[in-house]
């Protein structure tokens with residue numbers, strides 16, 4: 260069952276279209292990622308889902324409700340992450356939790372929530388004195404305090420050190436384990452690959468691809484990467500005419516090619532034909548990073 264439905268969503272600012280027919284659905288219990296370059300329209304899209312922006316066209320539904328017409332009911336089922344500026348620096352963690360619990364008819368008990376998010380020792384600390392990771396944990400707690408069915412987390416781990424980022428990933432996985440659906444906007448490929456069940460890659464206001472992380476990698480042109488140092492020079496023409504070749508790079512005598520399994524087999528045949536030995540031959544799967552660059556490369560060109 261879908262918790263969030265977005266269909267043919269459009270939004271312009273001052274005549275410039277920034278969301279241009281975006282469609283996706285988020286199923287109950289999944290972590291759905293929205294990934295895209297800067298300015299692609301990700302935040303505008305999720306703000307339309309949250310009812311913070313009015314779409315120019317298209318349909319948005321959150322558990323069947325319209326985020327604009329049914330704003331209050333949507334606010335009860337959809338937890339949204341606050342922006343830093345929305346919390347007074349002098350408010351303590353306990354005060355923030357108590358305050359936000361008052362906004363909802365059936366709030367979660369904030370004590371176990373604080374415990375689960377590792378905030379119990381910080382209840383008396385003012386927001387302004389919390390570290391980046393502690394603030395993000397508080398934001399997750401505040402997004403969950405109304406017992407929502409889904410949460411929107413936008414760039415939650417930006418600015419965190421690698422340790423705090425990994426801790427936050429575990430918390431997001433816990434959130435999903437507890438039955439809450441997660442809509443996650445992120446810039447980090449590793450984060451999307453690790454956490455998301457499915458990802459919509461948004462580019463120039465459109466959905467460039469929508470699939471599981473593994474599916475996105477498979478469908479990108481260079482899903483397999485082969486690198487080696489040849490014992491004798493190889494002709495450029497021989498390499499560019501390999502089947503399904505997506506990219507060729509030469510650096511310090513080493514050749515890195517991306518393509519498909521067919522490309523790998525053809526490289527092996529080519530090497531044998533020329534009696535060239537491949538030193539330090541490595542065949543690896545492309546990462547989501549490679550797939551992302553491939554899927555959004557038209558925009559960069």
Ligand SMILES: Nc1ncnc2c1ncn2[C@@H]1O[C@H](COP(=O)(O)OP(=O)(O)OP(=O)(O)O)[C@@H](O)[C@H]1O
Nearest residue numbers: 272273277295296297298299300301302303304446
């Ligand atoms: N209120 C606004 N008025 C005018 N232009 C806006 C407004 N909000 C966003 N934009 C522009 O719309 C485009 C899409 O912005 P949006 O924040 O949705 O992108 P994004 O994919 O979330 O980007 P980022 O990854 O940089 O956060 C950008 O070019 C941005 O400058």
